[in-house]
Amino acid sequence: MATPRDKFGRPIVVVTGMGIVTSLGAGKTDNWAKLVAGESGIKTVTRFPIDGLRSTMAGTIDFIDVDPFTSTRLSERIAEIATEEALAQSGIGSKGDFPGPLFLAVAPVETEWPQRLELGRTVAKREFDYYDMLRASGGGRFAPYHDRFMFGSVAKFLAENFGTKGSPISLSTACASGATAIQLGVEAIRRGEADAALCVATDGSVNPEAVVRFSLLSALSTQNDPPQAASKPFSKNRDGFVMAEGAGALVLESYEAATARGATILGVVAGCGELTDSFHRTRSSPDGKPIIGCMRKTLADAGMVPEQIDHINAHGTATPENDKMEYLTTSAVFGEQISKIPVSSNKSMVGHTISAAGAVEAVFSLLTLEHQRIPPTINYDVPDPSIHFDVVGNKARDARVTAVMSNSFGFGGQNASLILTREPA
């Protein structure tokens, strides 16, 4: 019988419910089956015209209808679906009454092109400027767009639907957002503020301008054909990430509260860590120190040593820079042992779900612990000879997995890591 507190005297934080939506499908069952079978969710984009784009594939979620379509509404809807799944599994609270706060990782919100075009078309002038558009905006005609394009709109919707308590927090730490949402939940439970927290991360932002923005920063793969082979983490011929949509939801609880209500414990968030890189807006410090520090902080937070980690769920975006830096830094933390730790990148199959990635990959890490099976890194045909990871290439691998480190790194010097374990230490 484990004690309800960790070795630092803090409440142990466990996961009692998980939900997921990716381009592979909705729900853990479908996602896991496809993930370990090495299936890709990446397709040529059909949602909008791809003429003139350098990258034409993405992990879009096309099997869920939202009408009228906006990226923000899609983010909201898939977050809702993932949350429903997590709550059903957890059995916590009652319908519309979740007994804790909401931490939501969500893509930055802005007025989108279809709505901007709609506004422009209402201006009754041959040549018009933004002032003309401003004068056409009021009077209630576009009132729903105010609510839709507020940054807090998705969190408001989820908080009201699921009855979370207090002021819901929407956050962004770029590509580390999902991990940060979990970290905020862990911190709240450790402070004793809450016995439970709902941590959700969502991103439905595959739209033309988003693709263009990443494309102009040369971050995206341009290996458009075949689309499912584009995302090549740790391969010599990798050339960028593939944008994708997804949502992950986790119900966190104190071990004490979870056991008191007889909940099934799916795993433990043993440690989390974060360290900011002040080197550059998009590139890591060449010495990798902030990432190394982030992983070490996470190990220290979990009270663990590198030898106790037996799988790494990599950030593995497949950009030339990320994968190189990730190897450099991970090997600095793990030393000789690194060649013996199986490493895999879910992004080879589901693409980079940006704001959602940290939570999507935390769910996959917990499923890895549950099934004792590591999903593959597909498209791993030409290994990068300078990356000496034990990459779980192309085929899933059965393995004894007791502790997973999941890493997330983002623009703006954001680094966040999580350590997930099966049982309380």
Add this chain to the structure above:
Amino acid sequence: MTERKEVWITGIGILSSLGEGLDAHWDALNAKRINVDDKRFAPYIIHPLAPVSFDAQIPKKGDQRQMEAWQRIGTYAAGLALDSAGVKGNQEILSRMDMIVAAGGGERDLAVDTAILNADAHGNFSPGFLNERLMSELRPTLFLAQLSNLLAGNIAIVHGVRGTSRTFMGEEASSIDAARIAVARIEAGQSDIALVGGAYNGERLDLLVLFEFGDFNLTGEFTPVWARENNSGFALGSAGAFLVLESREHAEARGVKPYAKLTKVVADLAQRKQPGAVTKSLETLWSKLGVGDDVGVVVTGATGAEPVTSEERAFLREHQGLAVRATGTMFGHTVEAQFPLGVALAALSISRGALFPPNDPTGFEVEKSDPPTQIVVMGTGHWQGEGMALVEAVK
């Protein structure tokens, strides 16, 4: 659980339509100065940023070029706060200083947008038109000036704040929660020192459009917040407001004096479909703060939007004898910066031993002559989210 630590405000940085720094703001508030521009976006009114040389806090021109105005305003105000706390350049402290920034998104390239919209209106819109125009005309690094978390990123790069870095989004509520979480972390020993704040550029047509969708903009003649019942709305303002918060132990160990302590921050999300919900929510938050009406002073970020401002006024009227100050009258509505601005002015007032005078011809705001020792800072979002902070003198 270990005993809760006391949280001190040891650094304040403000850049706004009234100037930069504490003395300039103190003087402007006491002179009842208001800086509005009702011509540039007429009939819409804004509070434009006071002239500032960004070099003073962002020395590299290359860094300035990588930012749009909202990021420059925020990075500048963050630098002022670090200076004020005496930690600027202190690498040991900066390397473990936590940061929570409340942010929206950055400027768009309106020329590109307008050209695309005109072409569309003329029917020149082939399937790939939008893609092609965006691919060829958007500045590649503009995205980095738009990303919400890149204000924090720029503060890390320019000032070296590099412990944890979190960006909260969601208009007014995001900055209340930023302060709330930073205080909770310091109280619980999860953090020793943190930089908290937000920034807003109110001189943006795209944001006027966004708020005009909901008919929230103040138009016509400028009026103080409490005089807008019949012509409701807010005038967007430009401001950056940042605070350095730290545990009493940490501040004492490095021998710094606090402006005030930040005793408590509370927040909630009222179901506003029900009339009176905001008034009720504020009552609940007030009781959670644990103050009586003898607290004496409320600094509020009331926007002037309706019906929420009337609901807030109804709450304030229930508490007799309060000296109320609405920052929206002097600074305009600075959205994510409004709450940290209110906390900053509360701490400044406590440290100067006086409350700045009312600026309100309706008489709702009253004089207060004795030195304030407790000030409640309120933030009521224009469409959602409410919160309060209790700022107190350090005994």
